Amino acid sequence: MNAGECWLRLRVRYVECDAMGYVHHSHYLTYFEMGRTELLRRGGISYRELETRGFFFVVVKISASYKRPARYDDELELLTRITNQTRVRIDHGYALYHADSRRLLCEAASTIACVDRDGKVVAIPDFLRSGI
Amino acid sequence: MNAGECWLRLRVRYVECDAMGYVHHSHYLTYFEMGRTELLRRGGISYRELETRGFFFVVVKISASYKRPARYDDELELLTRITNQTRVRIDHGYALYHADSRRLLCEAASTIACVDRDGKVVAIPDFLRSGI
Amino acid sequence: MNAGECWLRLRVRYVECDAMGYVHHSHYLTYFEMGRTELLRRGGISYRELETRGFFFVVVKISASYKRPARYDDELELLTRITNQTRVRIDHGYALYHADSRRLLCEAASTIACVDRDGKVVAIPDFLRSGI
Amino acid sequence: MNAGECWLRLRVRYVECDAMGYVHHSHYLTYFEMGRTELLRRGGISYRELETRGFFFVVVKISASYKRPARYDDELELLTRITNQTRVRIDHGYALYHADSRRLLCEAASTIACVDRDGKVVAIPDFLRSGI
Numbered sequence: 439m440n441a442g443e444c445w446l447r448l449r450v451r452y453v454e455c456d457a458m459g460y461v462h463h464s465h466y467l468t469y470f471e472m473g474r475t476e477l478l479r480r481g482g483i484s485y486r487e488l489e490t491r492g493f494f495f496v497v498v499k500i501s502a503s504y505k506r507p508a509r510y511d512d513e514l515e516l517l518t519r520i521t522n523q524t525r526v527r528i529d530h531g532y533a534l535y536h537a538d539s540r541r542l543l544c545e546a547a548s549t550i551a552c553v554d555r556d557g558k559v560v561a562i563p564d565f566l567r568s569g570i
Numbered sequence: 571m572n573a574g575e576c577w578l579r580l581r582v583r584y585v586e587c588d589a590m591g592y593v594h595h596s597h598y599l600t601y602f603e604m605g606r607t608e609l610l611r612r613g614g615i616s617y618r619e620l621e622t623r624g625f626f627f628v629v630v631k632i633s634a635s636y637k638r639p640a641r642y643d644d645e646l647e648l649l650t651r652i653t654n655q656t657r658v659r660i661d662h663g664y665a666l667y668h669a670d671s672r673r674l675l676c677e678a679a680s681t682i683a684c685v686d687r688d689g690k691v692v693a694i695p696d697f698l699r700s701g702i
Numbered sequence: 703m704n705a706g707e708c709w710l711r712l713r714v715r716y717v718e719c720d721a722m723g724y725v726h727h728s729h730y731l732t733y734f735e736m737g738r739t740e741l742l743r744r745g746g747i748s749y750r751e752l753e754t755r756g757f758f759f760v761v762v763k764i765s766a767s768y769k770r771p772a773r774y775d776d777e778l779e780l781l782t783r784i785t786n787q788t789r790v791r792i793d794h795g796y797a798l799y800h801a802d803s804r805r806l807l808c809e810a811a812s813t814i815a816c817v818d819r820d821g822k823v824v825a826i827p828d829f830l831r832s833g834i
Numbered sequence: 835m836n837a838g839e840c841w842l843r844l845r846v847r848y849v850e851c852d853a854m855g856y857v858h859h860s861h862y863l864t865y866f867e868m869g870r871t872e873l874l875r876r877g878g879i880s881y882r883e884l885e886t887r888g889f890f891f892v893v894v895k896i897s898a899s900y901k902r903p904a905r906y907d908d909e910l911e912l913l914t915r916i917t918n919q920t921r922v923r924i925d926h927g928y929a930l931y932h933a934d935s936r937r938l939l940c941e942a943a944s945t946i947a948c949v950d951r952d953g954k955v956v957a958i959p960d961f962l963r964s965g966i
Contacts, residue, residue, distance in 0.1 A: 452871065452881070453864045456584060457591040457642060457753070458821075463761040464585060464731035468849045471728075475848065475907070485848070486907045489721070497727040501765035507821065510589055511871070511882040557722075557771065584739065584749070585732045589885070590953075595893040596867075599860035600717045607716065607775070617716070618775040621853070629859040633897035639953065643739070643750040689854075689903065720848060721855040721906055728849060774853060 443519040444477045447537065450512045460507035466544055467500060470532045473518030474550070477530075483566060493563055495550040498527065502546035506536070513537035525561050527551050575651040576609045579669065582644045592639035598676055599632065602664050605650030606682070609662075615698060625695055627682040630659070634678035638668070645669035657693050659683050707783040708741045711801065714776045724771035730808055731764065734796045737782030738814070741794075747830060757827055759814040762791070766810035770800070777801035789825050791815050839915040840873045843933065846908045856903035862940055863896065866928045869914030870946070873926075879962060889959055891946040894923070898942035902932070909933035921957050923947050 448469060456462045474495075475485050488494070508514060515535045522529035532546040552562045580601060588594045606627075607617050620626070640646055647667045654661035664678040684694045712733060720726045738759075739749050752758070772778060779799045786793035796810040816826045844865060852858045870891075871881050884890070904910060911931045918925035928942040948958045 451864060452588060452867055453594050453596060455589045457587045457589065458758055458760075459589040460760070462585050463764065464728045464735075467728035467731065468847060471848055484907060486905075494722055496722075496724070496771070497768055499765075499767050500727065501763075503763050504761055507760070509882075511880060583732060584735055590890055590892075592892070595896065596860045596863035599863065600715060603716055603860075616775060618773075626854055628854075628856070628903070629900055631897075631899050632859065633895075635895050636893055639892070641750075643748060716852060717858050717860060719853045721851045721853065723853040726849050 442477075443517060444473070444480050446473050446476045446516045446518065448472065448514050448516065450508055450510050450514065452510055455510045458507075459509055461509070463502070463504060466502055466504075466534065466546065469514070469516055469534065470500075470518070470530070470546055470548060473516045473532060474530060477518050477520070488566065491563070492555055493560070493566070494553050494555070494557075495528075496553050496557070497548055498551045499549040500546065501548075502532075502544055504544050506541060506543050508534075508536065508543050514543070521547070523562075523567075526559050528562070574609075575649060576605070576612050578605050578608045578648045578650065580604065580646050580648065582640055582642055582646065584642055587642045590639075591641055593641070595634070595636060598634060598636075598666065598678065601646070601648055601666065602632075602650070602662070602678055602680060605648045605664060606662060609650050609652070620698065623695070624687055625692070625698070626685050626687070626689075627660075628685050628689070629680055630683045631681040632678065633680075634664075634676055636676050638673060638675050640666075640668065640675050646675070653679070655694075655699075658691050660694070706741075707781060708737070708744050710737050710740045710780045710782065712736065712778050712780065714772055714774055714778065716774055719774045722771075723773055725773070727766070727768060730766055730768075730798065730810065733778070733780055733798065734764075734782070734794070734810055734812060737780045737796060738794060741782050741784070752830065755827070756819055757824070757830070758817050758819070758821075759792075760817050760821070761812055762815045763813040764810065765812075766796075766808055768808050770805060770807045772798075772800065772807050778807070785811070787826075787831075790823050792826070838873075839913060840869070840876050842869050842872045842912045842914065844868065844910050844912065846904055846906055846910065848906055851906045854903075855905055857905070859898070859900060862898055862900075862930065862942065865910070865912055865930065866896075866914070866926070866942055866944060869912045869928060870926060873914050873916070884962065887959070888951055889956070889962070890949050890951070890953075891924075892949055892953070893944055894947045895945040896942065897944075898928075898940055900940050902937060902939050904930075904932065904939050910939065917943070919958075919963075922955050924958070 454465045517533045534544040586597045666676040718729045781797045785795045798808040850861045913929045930940040
């Protein structure tokens, strides 16, 4: 594992499952966000601290391909990786696995942009560039 | 109907239902919040405008009694009423009905307190007192 | 407007907004699902009835491009359209607008597949094909 | 710690925070549900297995008193305890603390009832009684 990727283990909550007993597809986006937060943290930076300093990240694009369903109480493993970076944007890739079977449940990609408190796009700060 | 109560009609979303096919009990609190927002609006005040002026309401207490389940795509009718008010707090009562059968699904009560941007309790502003 | 598209008006809920005051990007997927439900309903079919008959739709792919943020209490207009259909899958396209300004907030596309109660892909039933 | 209580550590997610930057009060109910799940698990029973066997628990009553806000990325400690039990119902008490400061954030109580697949109240099964 290098600085540009991290694994996160999580357990499916009851409230996240829909009437079919599967995790509702919208909640995967929350899992990916948790992956980005952990990736930052392991690089020595907390996203909360970033916001305190006036830097925010907004999701510009997201795409996901759902392969197999996740169910209530399943333990999942999420791999989050940085796949590209510019002066103002970061691309991430995600692969979500069932922890026991190691089967791939979902693959996804996102682009986030750095903005200030007013939502204006700004350059990613240097202290962050070194951390990610 | 008087200024201190209002009815709100809403339809149950798929994502709000759990593996039993019932609305997850936590989402009722969101319905109640929508009821409070509508009650304010019909009194001529938007909660968003309130926040812009530096006044926020935080939930201090809530209690709910669940009588019958609501299901996906059900249309519901929510009655929201002010039951008490002090200089800094407002108590609301809620009754949620199935729109077609008129059967009572849930009864609840909450207390909200007025705070400023830093979370300090402040007096409910006069322009709001007249509206609610 | 034809049978293959519909408009849905909705109001942003407080709980849907994040610490920036914007609608969290994951909730747009819920709006799109509401759009699909309405499109079915206006075609004379309720998704709930579909599930009762043993037909379910699962999201296979989704992609979204976020243009501008939506805020608490904003009224939004969602256009949902069928863009393609096979024996087992339906593709939808979405355009979400701010109701007052008519500015485009988000564009998205999804693919859903018809499955039975056990999650096995099955042909979309004929009574549904005529309705959509 | 005895069989009738357990501690659960959790971290606040970005999506759980509202425009004030605080955890939305409805999400605490999800935390409490996670506490109940963990309490069962440590008693040797998974709630998922219970549902497979045809036993479900529905929330009948809940009340919560919010003392202090929780914020994004905060680590929290939740104590879940069984406070009473009858043939068909279980009462739980909850105390949610900020992990670092040990300050109490929220106290709550709930009543859940055992039902079968059709929502009819049934006796809590014996194998469960011994586990909790």
